[in-house]
Amino acid sequence: MKRKEFLKTTGAFVAGSMVVPLVSCEDKPTEVRKNWAGNYQYKAKNLLEPKTTEELQGLVRKLSSQKALGSKHCFNNIADSPENQISTKNFNKVLGIDEEAMTVTVESGARYGEFAPELHQKGFALHNLASLPHISVAGAAATATHGSGVGNGNLASAVKGLELVDGNGQLVKLKEGDPDFYGAVVGLGALGIVTKVTLAIEKTFDVRQDVFQDLPLASLEKDFEAIMSAGYSVSLFTDWQNQVVSQVWIKRRMDEEITDACVEFYGATAATNNLHPITRLSAENCTEQMGKPGPWYDRLPHFKMGFTPSSGEELQSEFFVPMENAVDAILALEKKRELIFPQLMITEIRTIAADELWMSTAYRQPSVAIHFTWKQNWPEVSKLLPMIEAELSPFGVRPHWGKLFTVAPETLHDRYPKYQSFLELVKKYDPEGKFRNEYLDLNVYQA
Known part of the structure; x- marks a missing residue:
């Protein structure tokens, strides 16, 4: 499908006010959900909100089609799913600071603006922040969202390790230096659902x-x-x-x-x-x-x-x-x-x-x-x-x-020298395509 046709047919923008019944893990009905700006209405039928990694693993194993949903700050359908969205809202804690390694580990749904003051109070800082502090750590890394500065890398560049649930429901841990790490950090939600992220820190300023x-x-x-x-x-x-x-x-x-x-x-x-x-x-x-x-x-x-x-x-x-x-x-x-x-x-x-x-x-x-x-x-x-x-x-x-x-997808692929390696990585971690959606079908899977 050509991109212009795709934009017309995906419902990527608010196209009405029809209420779609949604359920969480507790089977509570939810109203229609839109992204932060209100320009996109999610098409996923179900919304699930696991509270533990084990519960998340069980969902991934059971469901055939699913997608992680973070802080809803994207303007397109990257976080949508044909069937199920899995919210990371309950994965929002700071798990610990390693002063020797100079890292902080947080759960994937933690928002920068919520844990940054605590980090500062303990004498530490992140090297960079986006213009909005409202975004989640995993979502920012997965899309290479950035702050600013000629000497400052984007928010993903601060990642030193991550933990994710892959398409088989297995818990995968990657750290800087591992062969798959450099392809997994900006993962576009294609490899699995991230549960934890370890970030580099420095002395506060x-x-x-x-x-x-x-x-x-x-x-x-x-x-x-x-x-x-x-x-x-x-x-x-x-x-x-x-x-x-x-x-x-x-x-x-x-x-x-x-x-x-x-x-x-x-x-x-x-x-x-x-x-x-x-x-x-x-x-x-x-x-x-x-x-x-x-x-x-x-x-x-x-x-x-x-x-x-x-x-x-x-x-x-x-x-x-x-x-x-x-x-x-x-x-x-x-x-x-x-x-x-x-x-x-x-x-x-x-x-x-x-x-x-x-x-x-x-x-x-x-x-x-x-x-x-x-x-x-x-x-x-x-x-x-x-x-x-x-x-x-x-x-x-x-x-x-x-x-x-x-x-166009073919142009996009040409501009990323490691595109083919990334595609192989996606198929390795999600062999059954459980995390595929219209966005990935167009921008990653389409040859």
Whole structure:
């Protein structure tokens, strides 16, 4: 099936309000479920919520078709199933900190924003966080979700070990250095249901966040690498209008030698109050700015854990290009600004360090992410995505696995050197195809 046909027929977007009866392990009926943004309605008939690994193993052995469901932050059908979804909501505990190995082990459904404060209180930190702290650890790793920083790998790169239930119901433990580890971390939910994840940690640190407005596009073109290296984590926000980047968010570690932020940054001026990335929206939901230091977990994300992130009702797509091609890619898209702008809420541009994870969007290439937050208008957005992908195609673009894209499967496979190895790994861990769904049939299994 071609991808355009697939998007029309999968019901990948809200197509009505029919109530589908669902059951949990306790046989309790559940209302229709949608993802966080409300653009996707899950088609799985049953929802199960095991409380133990043993219970999960029993379900996997018994059921012929199933899929793990995490924090529901993906914008496509990667976490859906023809029959059964298995929620990881009860797998949410911190299992222990190994101070000698400098790791923390958490259950797969744990959300970064929920355990990060505890980690900080004990004197430790993660190297990076996504813009939203609301996402689950296993889901973030499985889709190579990222934070920002020229020297910072994505969230999956922090994984040092994982435990999963494979298609045979067996408990599999993998650690860094094992042959299958590098293919399993960004597993797209294809190998099994993850139960535990071990993450690298470091000594805790504070971060200050400074925001600048109206960075000239000419400055970005001339000094891109210097601008993106100006902090531990740097984000650019633009609506592609007026030849400017509307905001630059610079997050700097307080344990590194830094000076007070200046009032001017490559032609941009310092903000005089806290801002939302979408300037017209209130900054109430955003993490503290104006150079006020705070713990890593309360500055590296853009949004606070206790608040609705971003704008809420939206669509998202994101595309990764090699760092060396970033400026050319940005300028190519800038030429399409008048087509992009009517459906756009905001674009964010960030950097990610290279890693060795087979299906990571940053596999063996330092990358730049160009992220689009769209108005929730799929008919129009669906017309823009092929155009954007065509503009970025010369740069070997890789789309975010959990967001909206239309790249053809054969093209997608060509952009991952270890694709064939990953396909073999999937068939090894799920020989009967218990974790297959429409998403995997299209993007992984289809030749």
